[in-house]
Amino acid sequence: MNISLTLPSPEGSLEALTLNPTGPWRKPTDLITSRKVYAAAHVTPRTLGNNVPGAPADIDWEATLAFRRELWSWGVGIADAMDTAQRGMGLDWAATQELINRSAAEAALIATPERTVRDLLACGAGTDQLDPADVEPGEAGLAAVLEAYREQIAVVEASGAKVIIMASRALAKVASGPADYLSLYGTLLSEVKEPVVLHWLGTMFDPALAGYWGSTDIAAATGTFNELIQANAAKVDGVKVSLLDASHEVALRGGLPDGVRLYTGDDFNYPELIDGDGTHHSDALLGIFAAIAPAASAALQEYDAGRPTEARAILDSTRELGLHIFAAPTYYYKTGIVFLAWLNGYQDGFAMVGGLQCGRNVNHLVKLFRLANSAGLLMDPPLAATRMACFLNTVGIACVVASTDPER
Structure with missing residues (x-):
């Protein structure tokens, strides 16, 4: 027809x-081993909930968890309670805690010795229970940020998920320079029970993070970031870098200590970064992978089968869709992710917590539909x-x- x-x-x-x-997508029958991949997942609001701007998030838990089960069935892990789930843009800390615990309970049901809860689920720990307006630069502000991080890390660790230490708007406000970042993160890394993922989120995703790592100069900030990693390599599972700068990622990737992964967060350049340069490749922790999970899974299966040319071609076929969903203003990419999830039947309505479904205009969503059709991603x-x-x-x-x- x-x-x-x-x-x-x-x-x-x-x-x-x-x-x-x-598209000719098939779910994997074996574990995917060639790349470690997490798809950052969104949350679905309750249809009759009061999910208006400024209101506490009211989540449809069954739809939210069903989407996570769907992603797992494609062989990818899930990055939860991240910016894709609207951290700082509608998902409050109370709902976040419940999301972490519910997702971890679901992961525990399908975990195996070969695919642990930590492989299935990594969750963001930040400081968004703090209002940056309520903290001031100085020792008291830094202490408040440290305690907020500790509270959230404890929730993720107790759930069994892998911890992702997210960038903090409050820390960006109170830190006076690189030394404050090194001291605070160094303390956290000395305390965590298992290796974590460090997340560097660029201002295109969150303008409030300007000057992170103590400088607006990317080279200087990278130096601080590297210093932290080198000093704490045993506690760092990997780093997720979301700067949308492929050359920066390649340089950073090549200098990481052995055993520390680079999880690309580059939703523009992921095909070549995951494919690699013959010496190194990036693993992935991507919002776009929640939208293109069937194609991403197919590509990963091709890598596992020793067919990198075919794998790269599949990833390239999704690039234009990724470029469009993450187009400026990039922080509204979540609207496109949810629109495609709705089109594909993963939720009953085109709605988001905080009313964020209004983040993109009609022309943008029409083009998204066209591109998803071209990529074979209308399921x-x-x-x-x-x-x-x-x-x-x-x-x-x-x-x-x-x-x-x-x-x-």
């Missing part, structure tokens, strides 16, 4: 689009067409879905 629908162009005219079949084309038409009709654009049987 051929399915087509009318979509608006940026100029406002209506154009017919015939949907492609879903149920008839459903996706119906939902896209519903969305467009709701915003005042007449959209007609048609189906034809090519054999008649």
Whole structure:
């Protein structure tokens, strides 16, 4: 059956689009071993919840956990309670704690000696229970940030998940320079029970993190970051770098101590970074992988089978979709992730906590639909067409879905 629908162009005219079949994706039957990969997952709000800007997050836990089960079925791990889950943009600390504990309980149900809870789930620990407006530079502010980190790390450790130490808006405010970062992070790393992931999030994702690691100069900040890693390598499982700068990542990757992974957070350049340069490759902790999990899984299976050319081609086929979802203003990429999840039937409504579904305009979402179709990532084309038409009709654009049987 051929399915087509009318979509608006940026100029406002209506154009017919015939949907492609879903890509030839197959779920893995063996553990994926060639790369260590986590897909950063979003949360689904309760349909009748008061998920308006400024309100506490009201989560549909069954839909949220079902999406995590779907991601695990594609062989990837999950990075939870991260910026994709709207940390600092609608997901409050109370809901975050419940998310961590519920996701860890689900992971424990499918964990094996070969694929532990830590392999299945890594969770963000930050300081967002602190309002940066309430802390001031100096010893008292640094002490408050340290205690906030300790509280959140304890929650993640108790759940059994791997800890991701997230960048802190409060620390960016109170730190006076590199020494404060080295001291605070050094204390945390001396206390953690098992190796953690260090997260460096760029200002394109969160403008409040300007000057992280004690400098707005990337080279200087990288020097501080490297100093921390080299001094604490035994406590660092890996680093996630989200600066959208492939050359910077390659240079950083090449200098990491043995055993410390580089989990790319570059949702623009992930194909070549995961593919590698013949000497090193990046592992991945990516928001885009939650959107392209079937294709990402297929690529990883090709790497495992010793077919890197085929693997790279699959990743490259998703690049344009990633570039679009993460286009500026990049911090609204979460809206596109959720829109595609809704189109694919992973949640009942196109809604986000904090009302963030309004973060992208209609033209952006129409192009996202076109690109997902081109990449074979509409997992149920008839459903996706119906939902896209519903969305467009709701915003005042007449959209007609048609189906034809090519054999008649």
